[in-house]
Amino acid sequence: MSLPEQGRGVDELLAEITLLKKDDLPLRGGRVTAYVYDTGRPEVHEAAARAYFEMLEVNTLDPTAFPSVVEMERQVVGAVAGLLGGGHGIFTSGGTESIMLAVKAARDSRRTAGRPRMAVPVTAHPAFHKAAHYLGVVIDPVPVDPVTFRAVPSAVEAALTEDTILVVASAPSYPQGVVDPVAEIAGIASARGVPCHVDACVGGWLLPWLREAGAAVPPFDLSVPGVTSISCDLHKFGYAPKGASVVLFADAGLRRRAYFASASWPGYAVVNAGVQSSKSAGPLGGAWATLQALGREGYLELGRVTLAAARRLREGVAAVPGLRVLGDPDSALVAFGSDEVDVFALSDEARRRGWFLQPQLSYAGIPANIHVTVTGVTLRGVEAMIEVIAESAAAARERGPVELPQGLVELVTELDLDTLDDTAFGAFASALGVELGGAGQPEMAVVNAVLDALPADRREAVLVRFLSVIYS
């Protein structure tokens, strides 16, 4: 953009935003089965948007200047604590920040002789790797059961060291939607005096409603002995606009370890609960309004239809020749794989039919698969979704698996990314028929097949390059 010489009117700007968004995936309607959470009730999202707007310019930096922030946050955190076994919370910008704060609190509550370490199941969210990277913590990966995809408690025990500052369990883990054996894992941690964080980012505001709607959900929250912190994203199954999560600590002393204060400069005194300092209260207002607009009854009803949709989807997918549901998901996340159909091609075929089905790469012995997040809106279109999955599977079978040019994977593996600039990388991708930064509906099967063939560290290097190129 070149900055306009004269300021422009709001109507013109909004028209331009509409144009900018023309290739975006749709936010509503249930055809995008990741990233967005739709209640199917426009009035709820409208209430959230208006409250967000109302709080937009309030700065949460100084709670004495804007007491509305303190009151709203106490209410929102209180609602989450009420559902998840109590505790002392912080409202954050998302799951990643909630996890970052839980890791920081654990690290700062223990002194270790060596570098601090944490035991993290291989199915846990990358936010733990990010927190480890930012906070100087080493990850000890914990394997999961190859059939159930749940973390193996004996392997957690085996991963513990003198320097372990935190043990992690997910409720559920995102990839296959299964709940780790939280009670057993927390018990092992507590026997060694080690804190245990439950990542309920996706499930915290879902599992209790599913349980009430009749699903068998094992205990997973702060009421489980040994669990010392838990994260719960309101911008997922709380259906709040993005920028809303809560991290709860079992005791206020541990929460204080997440806080940060600095008076070491000649300016205003800084005390922050989270990573950001100046920060809009918009997301807090949006979350507060969403909780109020739906209420207990609203969430329970959403839980009921979500459970019904997830069950129907599992049944429908299992009936498609060549597809199988991975594990026995206890939540509204359903993953399916195939030994006969290229799932990356299936995802592209679905995209061509107007549906986004999220591909997941193979990792730690878990095969490549497709991930569907079932939400409140899914049920009314679930038959259409199953039909599209069946058609896309048939079309993918017809197409056959992606054939990568001979030697390509070796070439990418050995590519010296340090000596290749972004332009050269873009040209390299282009030579493979992949236009980085191109708008619209990219054919992702080739990209996914290449990534899938690489070890994780090479995937990461390529992904960083990709981001650098699209922002060049």
Ligand SMILES: *Cc1c(COP(=O)(O)O)cnc(C)c1O
């Ligand atoms: C989404 C998610 C996160 C990370 O949350 P963000 O809000 O994207 O930062 C962490 N853990 C799980 C299980 C998740 O599903």
